[in-house]
Amino acid sequence: MHTDQLHELGQQLRVDSVRAAAAAGSGHPTSSMSAADLMAVLIARHLRYDFSRPEHPGNDRFILSKGHASPLLYAAYKAVGAIDDAELRTFRALGSRLEGHPTPRALPWVEVATGSLGQGLPIGVGMALAGKRLDRVGYRVWVLCGDGEFAEGAMWEAAEHAGHEHLENLTALVDVNRLGQRGPTRHGHDLGAYARRLRAFGWHTTEIDGHDPDAIDRACNEARSTAGQPTAILARTLKGRGVASAEDREGLHGKPLSDPEAAIEELGGRREVRVEVQQPPAARSLHAARSGHLSLPRYGVGDAVATRTAYGQALTALGHARGDVVALDGEVGDSTRAEYFAKEHPERYFECYIAEQQLVGAAVGLAARGWIPYAATFAAFLSRAHDFLRMASIGGASLIAIGSHAGVAIGQDGPSQMGLEDLALFRALHGSTVLYPCDANQTAQLVAQLANGSGIRYLRTTRGATPVIYGPDEEFPVGGCRVLRASDADRATVVAAGVTVHEALAAAETLAEFGIPVRVIDLYSVKPVDRDTLREAAERTGCLLTVEDHREEGGLGDAVLGAFTDGRPVPRLARLAVRTMPGSAAPDQQLHTAGIDAESIAAGVRLLVEHGVVK
């Protein structure tokens, strides 16, 4: 496409952005108008993408990190013929694929959900890692960023990761329009401020007029020919570009233009420039190739093995059986045991250092390229990445998160290292799966099973060794539970998971001596939860006590309570959880102090059975 036409295309994208927002009565046309020339040059001259085959392994990848500029994205989809004008005008309407912020749930050309700023670049790094280290197909990853989002630390986690890995297949197009939502950004139009920072992180940078198609074109060529470094194209732009009443003005973020018809006229009216996007080169996907027999580790009943160890060993075995499994870790692979995988499958292991947002962002990027990521760190520190997990669930991303060092059971390190809110955080994610195994064989089975799931799957592991209570060939379906102890005489049901399963079994022994037989359930699948078994146990035994190494809000107890919200009568319920702030102490002291050890469980059951009230 000739340069004159590039300008026309940019104007068309502006016009269509204005029209889409006007039709919706909401949206972000001014943020779209600043980046319109960047988008025009990218799609007309540099992007290689087959819109009829979004799954093509050779396709370049495009991420709209500034997701609120969705009108621009949809205007581009129209320009390339992927959607028609009638659909463009459904922007933000009920049932439309053209949501306020783009998501791959709705549109096949959207790689990942954006709309929470500072996430596109970290995810783009994951895709570029896949491209460089795994797929080896030669596609480029283009990320259109806002300037304001560089205030997010996650952008610098990504900058560091990309620079360190020399991701020359990654280009950030930065729309420096100097205005954030409520006013000027910190650095305004000082392109050098961004350039100095990014260069310090190992990036190649180029500073241009973001409304000059020639300059943009040259910068994209420069990015494509720069070896050994990711490139940031720092483009000076004006928000609302092309419409005098909106251009470079504060107070217009996220608002349709006040007079769209006049604005369209000022922009030269509607156009019908059609872009023929370059096709990607022929390519094939590598990762489906290798798949073999799965030989999971087998642990002897009665042995003491930490579930985190079983995670590392099972994942390593899974890596031998499946070529599409990859592992990531946040510089604690010796603790999470991801290091076992790293040793045997170094080419599929991604060290993310102490940068949990980048850890999850990279996993989302790898997942978008068809890999099956297992991303591990301490359960407590996954909270650092919660917004990434939230956005991943919105985008329908498929990934597995592993949180080690669950609960007070870690012992002396104290509360900063204890995962005590993680079940609540993961349960609240839409469509999530939350598993919490109590022994090594169960862990191994679940690790393997998780590879076949969808959505955000979370596995919680324990630091200390726990006794193996299940044989290596037993099966543990997601959504199930295990009744470990039952009789017709049971007077209560104790529901536990992870470390508290062993405490519950010990309590049951004690209670039996007191003449109080109890049922014990291992609720390894916290979400989805086995409602039928829980209700049956509660109804048969008359009351139910949950016990968890987690805060009382949002965890196992709430998951069990949720099984009784269908309007039918509810048996008597009580729960034990971590209600105080732990300090340092040995693991057994911690369980006792928190009131979730065998002694506490036995006392709770006796109160429930003998007095009918627990408080």
Next chain:
Amino acid sequence: MHTDQLHELGQQLRVDSVRAAAAAGSGHPTSSMSAADLMAVLIARHLRYDFSRPEHPGNDRFILSKGHASPLLYAAYKAVGAIDDAELRTFRALGSRLEGHPTPRALPWVEVATGSLGQGLPIGVGMALAGKRLDRVGYRVWVLCGDGEFAEGAMWEAAEHAGHEHLENLTALVDVNRLGQRGPTRHGHDLGAYARRLRAFGWHTTEIDGHDPDAIDRACNEARSTAGQPTAILARTLKGRGVASAEDREGLHGKPLSDPEAAIEELGGRREVRVEVQQPPAARSLHAARSGHLSLPRYGVGDAVATRTAYGQALTALGHARGDVVALDGEVGDSTRAEYFAKEHPERYFECYIAEQQLVGAAVGLAARGWIPYAATFAAFLSRAHDFLRMASIGGASLIAIGSHAGVAIGQDGPSQMGLEDLALFRALHGSTVLYPCDANQTAQLVAQLANGSGIRYLRTTRGATPVIYGPDEEFPVGGCRVLRASDADRATVVAAGVTVHEALAAAETLAEFGIPVRVIDLYSVKPVDRDTLREAAERTGCLLTVEDHREEGGLGDAVLGAFTDGRPVPRLARLAVRTMPGSAAPDQQLHTAGIDAESIAAGVRLLVEHGVVK
């Protein structure tokens, strides 16, 4: 203290770190040994601090950002006479103040809880902001950082904030020991890598041998005399310094030395160097000075006002009445309405740009200096800062977080902007308070009340206007609820909060027409929850339906269920919540599609009352 003695003091801190970890059988002596000389010079020559008066307003502030080096901190406390040797040897024991990672809950000289890396510097920025802009007392903030934690994006949010605000009263001592937990850091001993990055962010840097007391002393003097910039002292150190079998070796992170007696001998044996820390200058705290009459905004019953607007107006009024109230925002003050406060109290307003970790970190720092911070952004984006909130709760920090744009009710912007997990995230925090008002007068009352609370207090606000249903003089105690509609004939109870209160009231009208009178409860205090009123309502009406604009896990519904876990019989329960992934749509369409509008509530109650099962 003479230089020879500084070396001796450093060795003593190493010896005591080794002894503490040996006594505990766990801990991080090698990470303490690398930073021992930095600590020695700091406490002997530069820190101004009255250990008998930790509340002294002129005290310098010290934050151990690498909180795992707690043995070093406690060894320093011993050297200055704050604790004795017997207490040092209680390290990590049950009941000891000397936890694995330091927290102000236990020790008066600890400013904030650390142990999750990358948080000390952001919080230090908050303290330095307080020092420079509010307290104006002249104290310095010293933050001892690890090298590994610079992988955390939060460090760069802090670097940007500090550079932009020219915080010359802030010094980062960076212990570049080149080894992380599982192996080398990205940059090893390349001090220049850190220097280039920090300089690009506007910092003054100096690169030194971190085991040369003279060099450290000079660097600290340089930091104290550098105007207009924060300083980073980049110190090349060796992990395990001074013990050949441990020095600069991998695989020894977080482990006591294998032969502590030999190590102590190699370090020259025990010493009893006593440090006289410089006293701070006389100073008085400013912020208690001004306090006046509170004149909250008053809204007319029946008017339509967004609770976010009431937040902004009430906080502005509170700012007039109380000189100790400060506000922070994440570059969305026009949306959260924090901009109202900014306009009237610019000296007490902190713009944190799009950096939610820094937003909360700065709030924690301001709170540690005695200010009462209200930190606001979209509820969805507070998830970005969850680890900071978690650590704040561990440290007993007192702050108020405001999350606007709650739930599907925001409408067209779609799920990326909807707070749908925020109640779960805040409820799970230990000692938290979670409030969700439904009208403007209620919001104003709660905003004012929150200033007097403790711990992490969360207020959830709504984007759209809702009818004012309460008079301006009504009171809403934390932990209470409001029964909005009740009769002896009620056949069900509907529990709602925020936008769903209005839907529940409408549903109650409809149901009354069908001859089904229902009780309606406004559960504005989601945590703590009014157990007694909920139980009484449920028992009198026979069944209870919760309805919330939030995911079904961890929110209002779970809070209500939690009121029925005392072992007594439970009435019939059901709930309505957001179970699907919303797209874009108008607010009323969103409520309807999610099944939480008046029509859905009425249908749910009819199922519950007439069929006894809801599913």
